[in-house]
Amino acid sequence: LPAVIGARLHRLDAPVRAAAELVAMAEPMEAALLERLLPPDVVAALDSERLLATVPDRRRQQVRTVHPLYAEALRATVPPLRARDHRRRLADALAVTGARRRGDRVRLAVWCMEAGIRDDPDLFLAGAREAAGGLEHDLAGRLAQAAVDAGGSFDAQLVLLQQLPYQGRAAEALDRAEALERAVPGDHDRVRLAVLRSNLHLIVGRVEAAGRVLDAAIGQVADPRSRVRLELHRAGQAFTVGRVAECLALGSRVLDATGSDPAVVERMAGSRVRALANAGRTADAIALADQALGGLDAEALAGPRAAQIRMAKLQAVAFHGDLDQALAMADAGVAETRSGPAATLRAFWTHELGQTLLLAGRPGSARRWLRETLAVMPVEGLPATAQLWGTDGLAEAGALLGDADEAARQAERLRAILPPEFVAPRRNGSVWAVAARGELSQARDLARRHADELQQAGSFWLAAWVLHDAARLGAATKVAADLEALARRCQGRLAPALARSAAALAGGAAASLDQVADELAALGCNLVAAEAAAEASRRHREAGRLGSALSSAARADRLAAGCEGARTPLLDAPRQRAPLTAREREVAGLAARGLSDRAIAARLHLSVRTVQSHLYRSYRKLGIGDRGELEAVVTDTVQAARQET
Numbered sequence: 001l002p003a004v005i006g007a008r009l010h011r012l013d014a015p016v017r018a019a020a021e022l023v024a025m026a027e028p029m030e031a032a033l034l035e036r037l038l039p040p041d042v043v044a045a046l047d048s049e050r051l052l053a054t055v056p057d058r059r060r061q062q063v064r065t066v067h068p069l070y071a072e073a074l075r076a077t078v079p080p081l082r083a084r085d086h087r088r089r090l091a092d093a094l095a096v097t098g099a100r101r102r103g104d105r106v107r108l109a110v111w112c113m114e115a116g117i118r119d120d121p122d123l124f125l126a127g128a129r130e131a132a133g134g135l136e137h138d139l140a141g142r143l144a145q146a147a148v149d150a151g152g153s154f155d156a157q158l159v160l161l162q163q164l165p166y167q168g169r170a171a172e173a174l175d176r177a178e179a180l181e182r183a184v185p186g187d188h189d190r191v192r193l194a195v196l197r198s199n200l201h202l203i204v205g206r207v208e209a210a211g212r213v214l215d216a217a218i219g220q221v222a223d224p225r226s227r228v229r230l231e232l233h234r235a236g237q238a239f240t241v242g243r244v245a246e247c248l249a250l251g252s253r254v255l256d257a258t259g260s261d262p263a264v265v266e267r268m269a270g271s272r273v274r275a276l277a278n279a280g281r282t283a284d285a286i287a288l289a290d291q292a293l294g295g296l297d298a299e300a301l302a303g304p305r306a307a308q309i310r311m312a313k314l315q316a317v318a319f320h321g322d323l324d325q326a327l328a329m330a331d332a333g334v335a336e337t338r339s340g341p342a343a344t345l346r347a348f349w350t351h352e353l354g355q356t357l358l359l360a361g362r363p364g365s366a367r368r369w370l371r372e373t374l375a376v377m378p379v380e381g382l383p384a385t386a387q388l389w390g391t392d393g394l395a396e397a398g399a400l401l402g403d404a405d406e407a408a409r410q411a412e413r414l415r416a417i418l419p420p421e422f423v424a425p426r427r428n429g430s431v432w433a434v435a436a437r438g439e440l441s442q443a444r445d446l447a448r449r450h451a452d453e454l455q456q457a458g459s460f461w462l463a464a465w466v467l468h469d470a471a472r473l474g475a476a477t478k479v480a481a482d483l484e485a486l487a488r489r490c491q492g493r494l495a496p497a498l499a500r501s502a503a504a505l506a507g508g509a510a511a512s513l514d515q516v517a518d519e520l521a522a523l524g525c526n527l528v529a530a531e532a533a534a535e536a537s538r539r540h541r542e543a544g545r546l547g548s549a550l551s552s553a554a555r556a557d558r559l560a561a562g563c564e565g566a567r568t569p570l571l572d573a574p575r576q577r578a579p580l581t582a583r584e585r586e587v588a589g590l591a592a593r594g595l596s597d598r599a600i601a602a603r604l605h606l607s608v609r610t611v612q613s614h615l616y617r618s619y620r621k622l623g624i625g626d627r628g629e630l631e632a633v634v635t636d637t638v639q640a641a642r643q644e645t
Contacts, residue, residue, distance in 0.1 A: 005073045016045045020065065022086050024074035026107075027064035028055050029090075034063055037093050060101075087115035102299070106130050106139070113146050121150035128159050135304050135344040137166035154180075154189055161196060165203050174200040191217055191226045195233050205419030207241050228254060228264065236271040240385055242423025245458025247275040262295040269293075270305070273312035278425065280461040280490030282320035289313035304345055307333065311352050318356050319461050320492035323524030326356045334369075347376040351386045355426075358393055361527025364564035367397035388414065388424050395429025400527075400566040404436035423457045431469050440569065444475040451482075460489045468498040472531060472570060476505035494523055501532055510539035514552055521559055530559035531570035546622050547629075584621075587614040592630040 009017065019042045023029060031054070035043060046052050051070065055062040065071040078086070091111040094104060109127025112120065124147035131140035141163035147156035157180060164173035177197045184190045194217035201210035214234045221227055235250035251272045258264045269292035276285035292309050293301065300306055310333065318326035330353035337346035354369035373390045391414045398406035411433035418424055427450035435443035447470035454463040464486040467479045480502040487499035497519050504512040513536035520529035533556035540549035560571060590600045597615070601608045619625065 001069070002073065005069055006077075009070070009073060009077075012049065013045070015042050016049065018082070018086075019043070019046055020051055020070075021074045021078045021082070022090070023052065023063065024065050024071035025078070025083065025086050026090050026111075027071055028062040029064070031061040031063050033090075033093055033097070036096075037089060084115050087111040088117065091115060091117065103130070106134075106136075106143075109143050109146075110139070113143065118146060118150050121147045121152035121156060124150060125152055125156045125159065128156075128163075132159065132163065133304060137163055137344060141167060154184070158189075158192060158196060161200075165200070170200060170203045174204060187221060187223065187226065191221055191230060194230070198233065198237065202237060202240065205421070207419065207421035210237060228258060232264065232268050235268060239271040239275045241419075241421060242425050242457050242459070244275045244278050247271060248279060248458065251275070266292045266295055266305070266309075270308040270312055273309065274315055275458075277312070277316035277319050278459040278462050280319075280464070280486070280492075280495060282316045282461070283491040285316035286313060286320065289316065307336075307345060308348070311348055314352050314356070318359055319494060321494035321497070321523045323356065323360050327353070327360065327524075330356050344377065347373045348386055350376070351390050354397075355389060355393055358396060360524050361530070361563045361566060363397040363400040363527075363566050367394060367401065370394045370397065385425060388418065388422070389426045391417070392424065392426045392429035396432045397429075399429070399432035399436035400568065402436070402565075402567055404433070407433035407436045423453060423459075425459065425462060427454070428466050428469055431466060431473075435473055435569070440473050444470045444473050444478075447473065448475070448479065451479075455486070460486050461495055464490060464495050464498055468502055468528075471502035471505050472528065472568060474569065476502050477507065480506040494525070497523060497525075498528075501528060504532065505535060510536045510543065510545070510548065510552070513539065514555075517552075517555060517559070526559045527563045527566050527568070530556045530563060531568060533559060534571055546624075584614050584618045587611055588618045588622075588630055591615060591627055 009020070012020065019038050022037065023034065023046070026033075038046075051066055052063050053066045055064055065074070075083075088111075091108055094108050094111070097104070105123070106127045109124050112118070112123060118124075124143045128140045128143035128147060131137075131143060141160065144152075144156060144160035144163055148160050157176075161173045161177050161180070164170065164176075174197070177193065177200055181190075181193055181197070184193055194213055198210040198213040201207075201213060211234070214230055214237070218227060218230050218234075221230065231250060231254045235247050235254065238244075238247035238250060251268050254264060254268065265288070269288060273285045273289045273292075276282070276288065289309055289312060293306060293313075296306055310329065314326050314329045314333070317329065330349065333349035334346070334353055337349055350369040351373040354366045354373060357363075357366035357369065370390045370393050374387065374394070377387060377390075391410050395407045395410035395414065398404070398410060407429070411430045414424065414430065428447075431443050431447040431450065434446055447466050451463040451467040451470070454460075454466065464483055467483045467486065470476075470479045471483065480499075483502045484499045487495040490496070497516070500512075501516045501520065504516045513532045517529045517532035517536060520526075520532060533552050537549045537552035537556060540546075540552055556571070560566070586604070587600055590603065591597075595603070597608050597611045600606070601611045604611070615627070618630075622629075624630065
């Protein structure tokens with residue numbers, strides 16, 4: 001393939017080849033910019049060679065090479081001096097337009113940097129800020145370094161230090177920030193540096209040190225707006241380290257002091273919406289997310305901050321019990337980031353999708369997306385919330401899929417990156433990793449300890465979630481009352497459904513388990529619904545209700561079929577399925593439809609005595625007395641057999 005592409009490019013005339021290189025280095029580029037740089041006959045030649053593709057972008061028309069491999073081949077073979085000339089021409093042409101559109105400053109700064117034009121620190125700083133705002137951290141770091149090298153100000157150094165952790169240089173950034181404190185020009189910059197230093201302490205796992213930096217800054221600042229900023233940051237950090245109740249209390253204090261200023265609501269929404277959801281106040285979380293998004297203009301709605309608020313809302317929607325809506329939101333977010341340089345934003349969306357799939361009982365798909373999250377997340381070793389959730393989610397997915405080794409690796413990885421002062425927001429995977437080793441009693445005890453820790457931090461919904469795992473692993477009688485108490489503190493339909501599931505597992509009638517299975521399936525939680533149906537089948541059979549047992553077993557099979565091979569103790573418990581042979585099912589099915597023994601014999605080319613023998617054995621296996629009871633059970637028997645086949 002490279003040879004074919006190279007041969008096609010080699011036969012181009014020199015001006016056309018140079019024009020193609022220009023497009024490859026700038027793509028996607030505005031059609032008007034291309035026409036400003038190239039003569040009409042060269043543009044026509046590119047088009048006639050079918051090397052250009054148009055890409056609609058709102059009101060602008062963009063162009064790019066017809067396939068990414070052509071652009072790659074052109075960029076790889078362009079001589080260095082000609083590449084610098086191309087970038088210089090692109091930068092000059094874009095500068096003439098004023099670089100007013102979104103993304104223009106980043107492109108202009110990159111072209112100048114790569115063309116060797118490094119005498120404008122303000123341009124590089126503006127580009128770095130815009131790239132950082134779009135979560136393009138690697139690019140932001142390069143541009144910030146260019147701004148500092150060009151003699152940039154305190155602002156340039158601050159932006160550079162913000163990007164160093166994304167290169168695995170958090171400790172270096174912290175040392176440089178401490179040294180920079182001695183040269184802070186004023187109170188406004190002192191606040192900004194305090195926020196940065198606090199973040200860096202948190203990144204290296206020093207939770208108390210991060211808090212002390214903010215407390216000291218709050219005590220030194222008189223400006224009310226600066227104090228609000230510091231208080232907002234302290235609330236956000238409280239959520240990051242898992243202290244949900246503290247995050248909500250700090251945020252409420254700020255909202256009361258500012259009269260719920262829309263700008264304040266927007267700034268705090270990302271962490272506060274998640275904190276509300278984790279605390280079980282899912283309806284309040286959804287309302288706050290809608291309030292924050294409703295105050296944004298069209299441009300802001302397309303930006304990363306709005307995306308982070310939508311992700312937080314997605315989590316609240318899932319915890320509320322609307323899993324179908326949450327999955328649709330996650331799919332849309334992943335689709336939005338399918339292309340483009342903002343790798344971090346895509347990692348966050350794939351993380352949300354993976355977590356929602358786990359809640360829905362689809363561990364295979366969840367593992368795929370969570371693996372992408374941790375592969376793309378550009379901060380090596382950063383104890384960010386998404387990494388903690390994602391690592392634990394991978395442990396759970398591996399355990400449910402029978403991969404005990406992967407579950408153990410991910411659980412150990414979580415222990416390694418979890419600072420001692422953090423409360424991990426999700427610990428289900430650690431529980432299932434232990435269960436995958438066959439140590440169910442230890443897994444149950446671990447789940448209860450994690451639930452206590454989460455409850456003390458104010459994460460009532462997450463405590464209920466992991467406590468329900470303890471019930472699924474055999475501790476239902478010990479946790480049912482606690483889970484019911486937690487469910488009363490939670491809004492939405494899912495937490496109460498989990499409480500009813502634990503109560504039914506703790507000793508409820510088989511019929512109550514059937515009802516729980518239907519309820520959980522309606523919410524989209526197919527795996528736990530399948531478990532409830534499987535346990536209902538076992539209890540029906542113990543009570544001698546074989547028809548009901550077969551019906552529940554068939555329901556469990558149908559639900560488990562969508563769970564991508566997940567196995568759990570409740571699903572693996574011995575269940576007798578479809579005890580009839582194929583011929584017995586056939587004869588019983590015809591008898592249930594009202595056919596006589598003689599009619600059945602004629603249809604199946606059997607003797608009447610053989611038909612009667614099949615029916616007699618069927619009655620004994622099904623625990624029924626005569627033909628009149630067949631209709632109630634034989635349909636479920638046949639369905640169960642088909643599911644097994």
